[in-house]
Amino acid sequence: xxxxxxxxxxxxxxxxxxxxxxxxxxxxxxxxxxxxxxxxxxxxxxxxxxxxxxxxxxxxxxxxxxxxxxxxxxxxxxxxxxxxxxxxxxxxxxxxxxxxxxxxxxxxxxxxxxxxxxxxxxxxxxxxxxxxxxxxxxxxxxxxxxxxxxxxxxxxxxxxxxxxxxxxxxxxxxxxxxxxxxxxxxxxxxxxxxxxxxxxxxxxxxxxxxxxxxxxxxxxxxxxxxxxxxxxxxxxxxxxxxxxxxxxxxxxxxxxxxxxxxxxxxxxxxxxxxxxxxxxxxxxxxxxxxxxxxxxxxxxxxxxxxxxxxxxxxxxxx
Numbered sequence: 001x002x003x004x005x006x007x008x009x010x011x012x013x014x015x016x017x018x019x020x021x022x023x024x025x026x027x028x029x030x031x032x033x034x035x036x037x038x039x040x041x042x043x044x045x046x047x048x049x050x051x052x053x054x055x056x057x058x059x060x061x062x063x064x065x066x067x068x069x070x071x072x073x074x075x076x077x078x079x080x081x082x083x084x085x086x087x088x089x090x091x092x093x094x095x096x097x098x099x100x101x102x103x104x105x106x107x108x109x110x111x112x113x114x115x116x117x118x119x120x121x122x123x124x125x126x127x128x129x130x131x132x133x134x135x136x137x138x139x140x141x142x143x144x145x146x147x148x149x150x151x152x153x154x155x156x157x158x159x160x161x162x163x164x165x166x167x168x169x170x171x172x173x174x175x176x177x178x179x180x181x182x183x184x185x186x187x188x189x190x191x192x193x194x195x196x197x198x199x200x201x202x203x204x205x206x207x208x209x210x211x212x213x214x215x216x217x218x219x220x221x222x223x224x225x226x227x228x229x230x231x232x233x234x235x236x237x238x239x240x241x242x243x244x245x246x247x248x249x250x251x252x253x254x255x256x257x258x259x260x261x262x263x264x265x266x267x268x269x270x271x272x273x274x275x276x277x278x279x280x281x282x283x284x285x286x287x288x289x290x291x292x293x294x295x296x297x298x299x300x301x302x303x304x305x306x307x308x309x310x311x312x313x314x315x316x317x318x
Contacts, residue, residue, distance in 0.1 A: 008167025009089040010082050010125055012075040012183040015190070018145050018203050019061035019071030020250060021303060027247035028062050035223045036205070036252065037141025037216065041132075042107045049107045052144035052205070053135040057108035059144040060203075066307065068248050069300045070200045072114070072122035073148065073190075075166070075183065076129075080111045083127050087113045093165065098122070098304065104129075117161055119152060119198040120302025140215035142205035146255060147188050149202050151195035151297065155179055158192045171261060172236045173270045180236055187237040187259040199297035202243065202251035206258075213240050213256040220244070228291035230254075232284030235277035241284070243291055251294045 022028045029048035032038045038050035041058050049058040063071050077083055087101040090113070100113035110129035116122055152158040159179045162168045168181035171188055180188035193201050207213040217231060228251075230242030239258040246252050271277050275286060287295075 006093055006164070007089070009093075009165055010077050010086040010167065012125070012166060012168070012189075013078060014076050014184055014186075015073065015145055015147065016056055016076040016126065016129070017059050017061060017074040018148055019063060019074070020200070020203070020248070021063050021065035021067075021069040021071045022246075022248040022250070023064070023066060023068070024248045025062055025064040031247050032060060032062070032252075035220065035225055036246075037139070037219070039135065047107075051132060051135075052142045053137055053139070053208075054144045055131050055134050056144050057130045057132050059142075059205075065303075068200075068250055068297060069303060070121055070150075071303050072124050074112075074124040074126055075189075077112075077125045077127045079127055083111055083113050083125055086125055090115055090165075095165070116302060116304060118157060120300075120305055121150070121198075122303050123166075137208060140207070140212045140219055142216075142254070143208055144206060145203060146186065146206035146258065147190060147204045148200070149178075149191045149193055149204075149295075151197065151199045151201050151295075152192045153195065153198055155192050155194040162190060162192075170268050171259075171266065172268050174236055175270060175273045177273060178236070182261055185260045185262070187239070187261055193295075195296065197299040198302075199300045200250060201295045201297070202253050204239075204241075204253040204255045207240075207254050207256040210240060210256050213242075213254055216254050217242055228294070229287045230284045231281075232279035233281045235280055236271050238280075243287075243295075245291070245294045249294055250297070251291065 033040050041049045046064040048062040050060045052059045083101045097113050097115045104110045104112045108130045110126040112126035114124045171180045171182050180191045183189050227242040239255045242254045
């Protein structure tokens with residue numbers, strides 16, 4: 001079939017939430033609530049849901065699991081009808097949803113559809129999720145999630161799927177090592193990093209301004225938590241950055257001031273991978289081996305893959 005016969009399945013409005021699978025549920029939930037600056041919406045023995053200062057019901061889900069992994073990526077879609085149409089378009093492409101379209105059985109409700117990408121990541125499109133009143137905006141805490149970087153074994157195939165199926169647009173490349181994709185005016189909501197195995201690289205949280213960003217770093221320092229890399233400002237995306245590791249060893253980032261794209265005027269470019277462009281300020285220095293190791297993670301077959309009989313991923317990745 002011609003490409004025009006398979007339009008993107010929906011118009012994605014934003015990256016709504018990220019779910020992480022961790023063996024350190026209690027410690028991780030406490031970290032994100034008491035140190036990182038999110039607020040617990042609900043919590044039970046095996047899950048925790050946390051919100052930022054924005055109006056999203058939750059922006060982070062934590063689920064107890066034997067080992068680290070990405071639970072799902074949740075993207076916002078405007079209407080129930082668009083969810084139904086997305087499901088029809090998935091089937092037309094030979095992609096069978098793993099759930100929905102229908103009401104979402106989760107905290108915050110909503111109506112959605114879930115499916116997996118070619119590397120086993122679970123993707124959720126949702127509409128009609130419960131809104132919540134915004135929290136005070138003065139505190140130096142995250143508004144919500146703004147992007148996630150995913151390690152992929154085939155960056156060209158990953159970019160092809162997320163642009164063709166999900167309708168994301170390529171904003172920039174960092175040589176042939178990273179690709180930055182957007183769904184709205186923010187420079188990127190998803191980025192792919194070419195790697196030896198599929199895994200989560202990091203999740204970034206938006207700080208309302210550079211002042212919020214710097215005061216947030218100060219608050220973390222007060223808690224005895226220092227960055228593994230940063231603060232600095234990236235070339236691709238022009239966003240500030242400071243990277244930390246949570247209790248599970250997953251990487252979380254404070255960021256602000258991401259470049260805004262004007263459609264039909266933006267021309268994607270290929271950035272060289274040199275220190276001066278990795279950090280325009282020159283304040284962060286090169287990423288340490290420790291943060292590189294955290295960003296590499298361990299092989300993640302996805303939340304729907306059969307559980308291994310024994311957890312040998314750390315040995316395999318060593």
